[in-house]
Amino acid sequence: MSARGFRGGIHPPDCKDLTRDKAIEILALPEKVVIPLRQHIGAPAEALVEVGALVKKGQVIGQAKGFVSAPVHSSLSGKVKKIANYPHPSGPEMLAVEIESDGEDAWVEGLTEERDIEKLTVQKIKDKITAAGIVGLGGAAFPTHVKLAPPEDRKIETVILNGAECEPYLTADHRLMVEEADAIIEGLQVLMRVLGVTKGYVGIEDNKPESLTSMMRAAAGTPIEVVSLHVKYPQGAEKQLIKAINNKEVPPGGLPMDVGVVVQNVGTAYAVYEAVKYGRPLIERITTVTGHGIKEPKNLKVRIGTATQEVIDACGGFNDEMGRLIYGGPMMGIGHYNLDVPIVKGTSGILVMRADEIRERESQPCIRCGRCSSVCPMYLEPSAMGIFSERDRFDDAEKYNVMDCIECGCCSFVCPSDRPLVHLFRYAKSEIVKKRKKEVN
Ligand code: SF4
Numbered sequence: 001m002s003a004r005g006f007r008g009g010i011h012p013p014d015c016k017d018l019t020r021d022k023a024i025e026i027l028a029l030p031e032k033v034v035i036p037l038r039q040h041i042g043a044p045a046e047a048l049v050e051v052g053a054l055v056k057k058g059q060v061i062g063q064a065k066g067f068v069s070a071p072v073h074s075s076l077s078g079k080v081k082k083i084a085n086y087p088h089p090s091g092p093e094m095l096a097v098e099i100e101s102d103g104e105d106a107w108v109e110g111l112t113e114e115r116d117i118e119k120l121t122v123q124k125i126k127d128k129i130t131a132a133g134i135v136g137l138g139g140a141a142f143p144t145h146v147k148l149a150p151p152e153d154r155k156i157e158t159v160i161l162n163g164a165e166c167e168p169y170l171t172a173d174h175r176l177m178v179e180e181a182d183a184i185i186e187g188l189q190v191l192m193r194v195l196g197v198t199k200g201y202v203g204i205e206d207n208k209p210e211s212l213t214s215m216m217r218a219a220a221g222t223p224i225e226v227v228s229l230h231v232k233y234p235q236g237a238e239k240q241l242i243k244a245i246n247n248k249e250v251p252p253g254g255l256p257m258d259v260g261v262v263v264q265n266v267g268t269a270y271a272v273y274e275a276v277k278y279g280r281p282l283i284e285r286i287t288t289v290t291g292h293g294i295k296e297p298k299n300l301k302v303r304i305g306t307a308t309q310e311v312i313d314a315c316g317g318f319n320d321e322m323g324r325l326i327y328g329g330p331m332m333g334i335g336h337y338n339l340d341v342p343i344v345k346g347t348s349g350i351l352v353m354r355a356d357e358i359r360e361r362e363s364q365p366c367i368r369c370g371r372c373s374s375v376c377p378m379y380l381e382p383s384a385m386g387i388f389s390e391r392d393r394f395d396d397a398e399k400y401n402v403m404d405c406i407e408c409g410c411c412s413f414v415c416p417s418d419r420p421l422v423h424l425f426r427y428a429k430s431e432i433v434k435k436r437k438k439e440v441n
């Protein structure tokens, strides 16, 4: 075992001490949940229930619409009160199903039975993963079954589990690896079997010695290697993880499958285990609730659809100097001010910062210092891309490969001129996508 890494990246303070040693607590059953039909990349699910319907925990309430989509399930038993647009962590309001709990928390029949995984065929396993609505739990929320169905001309040789959790503050994956290592390793073996792969890896940054120890113990005697990685942001980004573990470079515009690799998050492997072993759909997840703006930071197991307010209350509420609330970590998370926003499948954390921790400085012109290029893990030229994006010169931004930007925020982090680089790249990317769609139609 040796610590490995990749070129570029930054070293922000990891700030994980607030919750690193906090065991996962189960949040009390909420009185109601609001479950968005879009919680994944791809087409939103389509509502399968009507207002007034009685539903059980684990029941499908939204069916996947197309291959790149995922079903959504009720996270409690109760009555459908409303189907309407509700606040969503990604920003704009989205269609969601509001369910009022009946207090019984009753499962749909048959979901709690234990199964012998060895006896299941690969197709049966794939069906279970698809039906469980599993998506990438690291935050990207890409439907897992899609990654498990690569085109025939792409031979997958390796599955890598991402346990890097390189975003500062977040410890949800760390605690899961400490507390559920055996299930995660079993989930990885299921993924390997589905893809016909004989070698698996788990990449963990070396600031998580407890995770490394528990995962190595669980992986002993299996064809899975647990790899210790240098602490460097964004170590958990797929392409950087592959470079660090396999020393392979995913080509610009390419996907991990182009170099024979599938990457999944450790939480996703755990969800796969739960789905295949017990038939349980993805109705809850571990979320780190942290930051100096919160009274009692915790790692919580939360039902999908629980309101942020309930999660914050379970952590003692805000400190007086609360300044900003972010879904996810400080580097890639999205700020929000509406406490009705529900926890979704991709909510890895809620970060609450104090007012005095927020640095609001006006953006200045680029001084061509070159710091952004030196830290960009995608070998891009953020300075030029920023200038083109700002001037609506999207063709030029595209020529400089803005579409390859993984929005990690390293460039913004080091920029002495406080240029809003990631915002500019998101803007340029959305304009380029719009233009491409127009050209197709
Ligand atoms: S770090 Fe900022 S100021 Fe320096 S070159 Fe990049 S965009 Fe310009």
Ligand code: SF4
Residues within 6 Å of the ligand: 372, 375, 376, 377, 378, 379, 380, 381, 382, 404, 405, 406, 407, 408, 409, 410, 411, 412, 421, 422, 425
């Ligand atoms: S240009 Fe994109 S990939 Fe490169 S550092 Fe900036 S945000 Fe990250």
